[in-house]
Amino acid sequence: MADELVHYEVRRGIATITLDSPHNRNALSAQLRAELTGHLKAAVEDDAVRVVVLTHTGPVFCSGMDLKEAGGASASQQGVNEFPAILEQLWTSPKPVVARLAGPARAGGVGIVAACDIAVAVESATFAFSEVRIGVVPAVISVTVLPRLLPRAAHELFLTGETFDAGRAVAIGLVNSAVPAEGLDAEVARYTDMLALGAPNALAATKRMLQQERSSNLGAVFADMLELSAKHFGGPEGQEGIAAFVQKRKPSWVPTGN
Template sequence: MADELVHYTTAAGVATITLDSPHNRNALSAQLRSEFAVGLDRAIDDDAVRVIVLAHTGPVFCAGMDLKEAKGAGAGQQGVNEFPALLQRLWTSPKPVVAKLAGHARAGGVGLVAATDIAVAAESATFAFTEVRIGVVPAVISVPVLPRLNARAAHELFLTGEKFDARRAAEIGLLNAAVPADELDAAVDRYVTSLTLGGPTALAATKNLLQGETARAMPETFERMLALSAEFFASEEGQEGITAFGEKRKPNWVPESS
């Protein structure tokens, strides 16, 4: 039996879902996605749970989709198809979800962060929307990410794929706070304590209010974004980018002088 990649614990009304696949930088493999979904449903369905915390082990919060599973035309489609349900479950959870990042997030990992209600990261954490650099489109994650980000920043960071730090992530709306690494636990605890002071039904209704049109439009939007994402994962350009990433070389569209 494969080792568990996602751990679930509860204490004092708080469910903690911990990504524990450091060998591949907590990439969203089929196993990790499945275990994550089970843990999230478990927390949402448990009346004793008031707040959900999403945490991780290792130096990377989440590197995005597991590209080893996306090689070959159509190979990544199942992962692409499953991911929207996970993002939508996070976004529409009646219980507040807090992301705790001691490390970096890339691509789909940034989508997870955006889908939570409150996100706190160590100042040493970095972020990037790396999709275009491997010939695919940040289509699915755009659904939770774009409502969070300053529009100019979204254009810059989606199109360039450049890395940005936690302080900038907070400035543009992706994070609530970027704090020194040794203050991360305390910062998250402060948010969690504040959330547990709210009435459960009132919190759920307030979350529904805050989700607005984004939540109502999610099924249709995700369907369109899935088609776009799957098209590029299976495309010649996408497969070249994924192969180049695995071989640690530049894809064939990058000029030789770059």
């Protein structure tokens, strides 16, 4: 039986999913894709999980598709048909997902970073949309990447395949924070601690709101947002949150220790 390539652990409401395939730079092999899919599903379905952290072992976060498996293969065999489902799992997860990068990301790996809600990288991490340099198109990852990037930067980096650093990744909207290596875990914990303070249903609804397309009819948009606001204001979480604020206590959903 093959060794596990993706590990899953839950502690204090945080599900940590770890890519552990350093021999191929955590490339998206068939086995890794299957295990990652399963663990993301488990995190979403576990009511005890409040936040998901996606991290890795080895010097590289994710190098993209496993090109050794892809050589001479059809699209389905390459995993191209499976990969959108993984990006969609991350993008639509009702639990906030934080990417923790202690090293570089390339191609599909950058798509994964973009699909996460928050991304924290070490300052030495690098990124590249290297697809055009091997004769392919960054089509699938564009679905999650383009909403994050400044348009000029997207054109430049998609077309040139140039490698860029974590500072540039922050500047163009791909990454939230770039920190020295010794501060990576503290910065990830800062985000997960803040996310754990949010009410689960409110977080899920806020994610959906952030991702939905807005009509050009402002009246209709305001009506929809008023309905959403009223639903949660008068709902169990909203009322608990208001009561906790008035009573100067933590609401019931805040994990012990926060």
